[in-house]
Amino acid sequence: MREDAIPRLGYSRRRFTAMIVGGFATGVVTRAIRPAEAAPEDVRIADLDWVDARRDRRVPARLYWPSPGVPAGPVSLIVFSHGLGQSRTGYSYLGRHWAASGYASLHVQHVGSDGSVWAGNPFEVLDRVNVAADEREAMARAADMSFALDRLLDKDSAFAAFIDRARIVAAGHSYGANTTLIVGGARVVREGRTIDRRDMRFKAGIVISAPPFYGERDLHAVLAAITIPTFHVTATADVIALPGRRSPVQDRLEVYEAVGTTRKALVVFQGGSHSIFTDRLLTGGVTLNPQVKQATAEGALAFLDLAFRGDPSPLSSWSEAWSPLLAVAPTAYLVPESSRHPSRRYRPRS
Structure with a gap:
């Protein structure tokens, strides 16, 4: 891609432990993590197997949670939506990093567009992709996000009392980025009726490699709200190169431009690939791959310092630390001085 094609845009430990144990006893299913998947010492991982009875749809999830004593107060929550053909176990580098930094990260699995897309007769994969990318599944994914949040915030949940409800974030990669935009307020019109799955509980969005809204001619109309x-x-x-679908990086830039809010920032890494943001270890190269992963995980939290605390300095420090990797560095939007609150300072990578 030519450089000129990219725009230059400007608690108590005892109480917590008791509640966690109680939560596991009332329906949370934990699974052993293989040595290669072992979480950092200050991260706890639990698999949750939920069913939305109203929709007769399973909603599995994996929760990455800071160990007791890591957060200095209520825990901010990131609800993550995977890309097409992925699952709750994917994007583990994000869950681990965010939880080790004091955020909880809930990775939701969408059973209509998860790994089952690649299973079965290889000659029918295009049909399965088309079904998974259908508008009904797109809306079902948004409903999965809201349902999972309902369950985690339920009065009987072991985690609800520890979550900061003013700092809940939607996040996702690829198809999951579209899901993030839908719960964040994206709208489509069908037969004169507006379809809106916005969930007002989500206060910010992390949008990684967003495809276009296929079939929509007016992207601004979809994302302006x-x-x-x-x-x-x-x-x-x-x-993006999927059976029947191809999307260049320019689509990612157009999604960014079309989002209605001025409170947004764009990062473009030099090189990389669409799948470099998944758990794949080699895509993009053995050197660049882990760097982009770490930079993405850190950059998201630096942006949330801007979004929630009005502090642009962590994002500025992040841009400086990772400048060798950046084709486009994020520009912090303006925040009134009266809205700023003290925040943690960005710590450069080791």
Whole structure:
């Protein structure tokens, strides 16, 4: 991709432990983590197997949670939506990093567009992709996000009392980025009726490699109603190539431009790929791959310092630390001085 094609845009430990144990006893299913998947010492992982009875749909999830004593107060929550053909176990580098930094990260699995897309007769994969990318599944994914949040915030949940409800974030990669935009306020019109799955509980969005809204001619009309702060991440080689669907990196930039809020920031890594943001270890190269992963995980939290605390300095420090990797560095939007609150300062990577 030519450089000129990219725009230059400007608690108590005892009480917590008791509640966790109680939560596991009332329906949370935990699974052993293999040594290669072992979480950092200050991260706890639990698999939750929920069913939305109203829709007769399973909603599995994996929760990454800081160990007791890591957060200095209520825990901010990120609800993450995976890309097409992925699952709750994917994007573990994000869950681990965010939980180790004091955020909870709930990774929702969408059973209509998860790994089952790649299973079965290989000659029918195009049909399965088309079904998974159908508008009904897109809306079902948004409903999965809201349902999972309902369950985690339920009065009987072991985690509800520890979550800061003013700092709940929607996040996702690829198809999950579209899901993030939908719960953040994206709208489509069908037969004169507006379809809106916005969930007002989500106060910010992390949008990684967002595809276009296929079939929509007016992207601005779809995304103009989004008012929450959004952090957009892509790469110069971020090309989507799926059976029957191809999307160049320019689509990611157009999604960013079309989002209605001015409280947004864009990161474009130099090189990379669409799948570099998944748990794949080699895509993009053995050196660049882990760097982009770490930079993405850190950059999201630096942006949330801007969104929730009005402090642009962590994002500025992040941009400086990772400048060798950036084709486009994020520009912090203006925040009134009266809205700023003290925040943690960005700590450069080791």
